[in-house]
Amino acid sequence: MLTPELWDPTTKVFSQLAPQAVPRTYHSVALLLPDGRVLSGGGGLCGGCATNHTDIEILTPPYLLNADGSAATRPTLSNVPADAQLGTSIAVKATTGVKAFALMRLSSNTHAVNNEQRRVPLSFTIGTAGEFILKIPADPGVVIPGYYMLFALNTNGVPSVSRTLRLH
Known part of the structure; x- marks a missing residue:
């Protein structure tokens, strides 16, 4: 294809x-x-x-990309913990204008099939200091323990460069 x-x-x-x-x-x-x-x-x-x-x-x-082919403005992530427990919340900092967060499981690909890739949208609130409090799902069938890329997305759907997070 x-x-x-x-x-x-x-x-x-x-x-x-x-x-x-x-x-x-x-x-x-x-x-x-x-x-x-x-x-x-x-x-x-x-x-x-x-x-x-x-x-x-x-x-x-x-x-x-922007409509003219130039690079779109991306949100940025900072202060992301290296690991987190399922069913807990983590605090991260991100630039303003973030509308969503998503976890993407690191890949395991063979014979043109990726058995591990999954996207997990995260719910969040804003903390008192302006940090984003992300809720990590508790269900290990939804969030299989392991390594994920955490992305922040702006109002145009443009993702940040990810930060790696180990969930257990």
């Missing part, structure tokens, strides 16, 4: 993006990077392929 798709969790609709230059089939990988871009690589020996593909492509999704 050459055409990546972008899921919109608000509208619950996929939209097609610009096609990849190289078919990414058997033994390929697609990984969400901490900066919100997507690494797509490997694959080969597909129906019309003459060889294996030992290269990668980096997709810059449209949510990282």
Whole structure:
């Protein structure tokens, strides 16, 4: 498949993006990077392929760009703890204009299938000092213990560069 798709969790609709230059089939990988871009690589020996593909492509999704193609302004995260317990809350600092937070589980990808990737939206409140208090879900079936990327998203849906958080 050459055409990546972008899921919109608000509208619950996929939209097609610009096609990849190289078919990414058997033994390929697609990984969400901490900066919100997507690494797509490997694959080969597909129906019309003459060889294996030992290269990668980096997709810059449209949510990282302004209409003119320049980089969109991103929120930033700071003071993120290194780890947290399921069912607790953590305090983080972020720039103003943040409207959402999401956890993205670090990937485990093989044979073009990613069994571990998941997005977990987090509810939050604002603390007395302006910090964001994020509620970590308690259900280990929703938040499997392990490492996650924490993203802050602004009102335009532009994500921060993530911070890694271990949940246990």
